[in-house]
Structure formats: structure tokens, C-alpha cells
Amino acid sequence: MEIGRNDNGVVVGLKNHVELLEKIPNTIRQTIGIIPSVNINTENDKQYIVISVDPSNSPVSYRGKYYLRSGSNTLELNGTELQNFILRKHGKTWDSITISKASIKDLDSSSIRKFREISIECQRLTKPDIEVNDMNLLDNLMLIEDKSLTHAAILLFNENPEKYFFGAYIKIGFFENDADLIFQDEIHGSLITMPDKVMEIIYLKYFKGLISYKGIQRVETYPVPRPALREAILNAIVHRDYTTGIPIQIKIFPNKVIIYNDGRLPENWTIKHLLSTHRSRPYNPKIANTFFRAGYIETWGRGIERINNSCIEAGIPLPKFEAIGNEIRVIFNLNNKKSSEKSSEKSSEKSSEKSSEKSSEKILKIIQDNPMSTIEEMSLSLGLTTRAVEKNLSKLKTAGLIERSGTKNGYWVIK
Numbered sequence: 580m581e582i583g584r585n586d587n588g589v590v591v592g593l594k595n596h597v598e599l600l601e602k603i604p605n606t607i608r609q610t611i612g613i614i615p616s617v618n619i620n621t622e623n624d625k626q627y628i629v630i631s632v633d634p635s636n637s638p639v640s641y642r643g644k645y646y647l648r649s650g651s652n653t654l655e656l657n658g659t660e661l662q663n664f665i666l667r668k669h670g671k672t673w674d675s676i677t678i679s680k681a682s683i684k685d686l687d688s689s690s691i692r693k694f695r696e697i698s699i700e701c702q703r704l705t706k707p708d709i710e711v712n713d714m715n716l717l718d719n720l721m722l723i724e725d726k727s728l729t730h731a732a733i734l735l736f737n738e739n740p741e742k743y744f745f746g747a748y749i750k751i752g753f754f755e756n757d758a759d760l761i762f763q764d765e766i767h768g769s770l771i772t773m774p775d776k777v778m779e780i781i782y783l784k785y786f787k788g789l790i791s792y793k794g795i796q797r798v799e800t801y802p803v804p805r806p807a808l809r810e811a812i813l814n815a816i817v818h819r820d821y822t823t824g825i826p827i828q829i830k831i832f833p834n835k836v837i838i839y840n841d842g843r844l845p846e847n848w849t850i851k852h853l854l855s856t857h858r859s860r861p862y863n864p865k866i867a868n869t870f871f872r873a874g875y876i877e878t879w880g881r882g883i884e885r886i887n888n889s890c891i892e893a894g895i896p897l898p899k900f901e902a903i904g905n906e907i908r909v910i911f912n913l914n915n916k917k918s919s920e921k922s923s924e925k926s927s928e929k930s931s932e933k934s935s936e937k938s939s940e941k942i943l944k945i946i947q948d949n950p951m952s953t954i955e956e957m958s959l960s961l962g963l964t965t966r967a968v969e970k971n972l973s974k975l976k977t978a979g980l981i982e983r984s985g986t987k988n989g990y991w992v993i994k
Contacts, residue, residue, distance in 0.1 A: 673822065674734070674863040677727035678743065683714050685728070687738035690769040691716070694736070694873055701874025720869055731865035734821065735770045746824040749777055749816075753785055753831045765826075770816055770866065774875060777812055777829070778805065785831050800893075802913040803836055807889035811898070811909045813875055814882050815840040818862040820905065836911040843905050850900055854883060856955045884955060888964045897962060938963060939971050943993065946981060950990040 615632045639646050646653050691713055698704040709716065717723050722732035734740045740747040747770075752763035764784070766776045782788075788799035815827050820841045828839040844853060845860045859880040861867035870876045887897050890911075901908040941961055945952050954972070958965045975981045982992050 672862075672864055673820075674729060674731040674865045675724065676730050677724050678730065678733060679727055681728040681733055681743070683717070683728070686713065686717075686732070686736040687769055688713075690736045690738065690771050694771050694869070697873050703872045703874050720872065721865055722869065729865060730821070731863065731869065735866060735869050737769055739767070740769065741767065744821045744824075746826045747821055749773060749812075749827045749829065751777070751781065751785065751829045751831065755833070771869070771873060773816060774809065774813055778809055781808070781829070781831070803895070803911050804889045804893040807886045807893070807898070807911070808836070810876075810882050810886045810889070811838055811911075813870065815842075815907075815909075817867045817870055817876065818842050818907070820862065823905070834913050836913070838909040840907045840909075841905055842907045844902050844907070850902055853900060853902075854959060856880075856953060884958070884965070887959060887962075891962060891964050891967075938967070939975055942968065942971050942975065943980065946991040946993060950992065952991065 615630050618629045618631075619626055620629050621627075644655055646655055695709045695716075699706065699709055708719065711719070714723070717728070717732055717736075722729050722735070730744070733743050734747060737743070748768075749766040750763065751766065753761045755761055764780055766773055766780070768776065782801060782805070786801045786803070788801050791798045791800065812829075815838055818840070819827060820843065823841040825841050827841075830837045830839070842862055844850075845862075857880045859867075859878045861878075867876065867878065871878050876882070883900070886909075890897050896912045899908075899910040899912070901910070938961060942957060945957055945960060954965050954968050957963075957968045961968065963971075972981070976983070979994060982994055984990055984992050
């Protein structure tokens with residue numbers, strides 16, 4: 580590294596610039612907000628400068644902009660991203676920020692009453708928990724800080740949260756193709772009431788049920804099973820970035836359903852992380868906690884698995900998940916004909932037996948490649964429910980082909 584030249588253009592020796600070297604750390608600190616260590620090292624009778632910068636969990640400011648190092652990439656933070664980053668470093672999230680002008684009177688009593696009813700019904704709260712006044716209830720749900728309502732409280736229980744957060748609603752549209760919109764609806768209101776409203780209008784107005792009979796019982800089969808679509812909608816509501824002003828959009832086509840949601844994966848995550856076994860890491864923890872208490876969601880990071888298992892049981896393709904910029908998409912490709920086609924019991928049994936044999940062979944191959952494979956990973960890889968994988972593993976163990984070594988952190992052994 581050259582640190583100076585004389586009038587003849589010759590590099591000046593390092594020893595003559597000790598004072599300059601001492602100034603380098605302070606100069607860098609004042610310029611970009613970090614403090615490096617600067618040392619002179621000697622190798623093969625030659626001297627050189629080593630400037631070391633330790634990793635930092637805080638963004639670095641330079642010329643009015645903030646930057647963060649993520650792996651091999653340098654990311655510029657601005658607006659909401661910078662705000663969320665700073666909040667996270669202080670143990671807070673966007674939905675925990677308070678609104679000083681809002682009071683308990685701004686909340687919808689019917690929405691709070693609905694929450695009381697469903698939370699006691701699903702046994703996530705007890706009678707003593709809900710038999711308190713509204714202020715204490717919200718305080719117990721951690722929706723109040725310093726005696727002020729949080730963003731989460733307004734979104735969850737205000738009749739018109741769009742007064743505070745533009746775009747806090749859901750748009751649904753039916754499209755003949757990518758260009759032609761046939762009809763549409765908007766779902767407004769408090770978040771706690773939104774899932775039921777969305778599900779009701781989609782299955783009454785947008786989906787056509789295929790009718791079949793089991794004996795004298797009438798059965799209606801829809802393009803997307805209710806548990807799968809409900810879980811996808813709940814994920815969109817709970818993990819949404821409500822600062823963008825863009826509503827959740829659900830586009831329904833004759834052959835697919837796409838849910839568009841402004842949000843982002845957890846830091847350093849990819850779609851691969853999302854589809855594998857993982858812990859719950861909600862983007863809006865306070866909203867997620869209230870939805871959990873209402874019995875709408877679990878908090879174990881099993882949402883994607885539940886969606887996939889529901890689709891497998893219904894006989895439709897697994898949905899596709901995409902993360903593009905700050906947008907998360909869930910795409911259900913529909914297979915309407917499959918549910919209406921029936922075969923005889925005999926051919927069905929033979930097909931089931933062959934399918935089971937093939938599944939067992941595939942499970943053996945997975946174990947051979949990775950003895951540490953979990954049941955959930957096998958389920959996603961094979962497109963089977965976790966219950967079906969467990970049955971195949973049980974058959975293989977009974978046949979003496981495999982055995983399990985260890986429990987929680989164990990592995991599979993092919994005998």
C-alpha cells in the first residue's frame with residue numbers, strides 16, 4: 580500500500596509516516612463509523628501495512644447511506660429496511676412500535692369479543708385469562724407498551740386499520756388469463772376477522788366444488804383443499820410487511836391460484852431454508868402470538884409442511900414458493916380432473932400396493948444417500964404425507980431392511 584510520494588514521485592518509506600498511520604483509524608472511524616486496527620508488518624525485509632476490520636452487526640454509514648455486509652454481499656439499507664434493522668438490534672420489531680394518538684376506544688369491541696370466543700374455544704386461553712377488561716387483555720397479549728397501543732393492536736382489532744396503515748386489506752380477483760380480470764373483491768376490517776372472511780368468499784364465489792357421493796353422503800371437492808389455502812392466507816397475514824402500502828393480492832385463474840404478499844424471508848434464508856425443517860421466525864411476532872392464542876396458527880415452523888401434506892392428501896400438485904425482491908409468492912397449480920376420476924376398488928388396491936413398493940425403494944435410496952434424513956425431509960422429497968412415510972419406514976423395519984440408531988440425533992442404518 581502506498582501512503583505517500585516525494586516531489587520526484589518516489590514512494591516514501593513507511594517509517595517516516597508513523598504519524599499518518601496513527602491517524603488512519605481515526606479518519607476511517609469519522610468517515611464510515613468503524614474502528615480498524617492498523618499495523619506495520621515485515622516480510623522478506625519488506626514492510627507493508629495491514630488494516631484489519633472486525634465483523635460488525637451494525638450498519639456502516641458512508642456519505643449519508645448505510646451499508647451492511649451479508650456473506651459476500653454488501654447491502655444498502657434504507658427506509659423500512661434500516662428501521663427494521665435498528666429495531667431488531669434493540670430487541671424490537673415493527674409491530675411493537677407504539678402509536679401515541681391511539682387509545683383503547685379506537686378498537687372494535689366486536690373484534691375483541693370474537694377473539695375472546697375463539698381463544699377459549701381452542702383452549703389457548705382460560706376463562707380467567709379472558710374475563711378481564713379490554714385493556715388488561717391487550718396488555719396480557721403484549722399489545723400495549725408504556726400504556727400505548729402498538730401497531731399490532733391497531734391492525735388486529737381496529738375496524739379500519741387502513742386509517743393508520745394504508746393498504747392493510749386483501750384483494751381477490753378472478754382472471755380468465757394474465758390480462759383479463761373477470762370480477763374482484765376487497766376484504767377490509769381487523770386482521771382477527773380477515774381469515775374467515777377471505778375463506779368464505781373464495782369458496783362461495785370463486786371456487787366450484789366437484790360433487791361426488793360416498794354411499795348416500797354428498798361430498799364436495801374443491802380445487803385447493805381448505806386447510807392448505809387457509810394456512811397460506813394466514814402465513815401471508817402474519818408475515819406481511821405492512822409498511823409498503825400494497826395489499827395482499829390473491830389471483831385466481833382457471834388453472835392456478837397465486838398469493839402475492841409483500842414480505843421478506845428471515846436474514847440469510849433462501850426458499851430452500853423455508854421448505855426444510857425450521858423453527859418459527861415470524862416477521863411480526865406480536866401479531867403471530869395473538870393469532871396463535873386465537874387458534875389460527877401454530878408456532879413451530881410447520882406451516883409449509885401442513886400446506887404440502889394437505890395438497891398430497893387431496894391429490895393436487897405441491898404448491899410452489901418464490902421469493903422475488905421483497906415479495907413472497909405461493910402458487911397452487913390446480914388439477915380439477917383428478918378428484919372426479921374414480922377407479923374400481925381392485926385396481927385402486929393394486930395401484931396402492933405398487934405405489935407403496937416404489938415409495939419404500941425411494942426411501943431406501945434416500946437413507947443410503949443421507950442416513951441423517953428426517954421424516955419431514957423424506958415427506959417433502961417424495962411428495963408423501965409424514966404419516967405415509969412413517970408407514971413405509973415401519974414396513975421396512977418389520978422386514979428387517981433398516982433399523983434406527985439413536986433417537987433425537989440418531990440416524991438410519993440399512994441392514
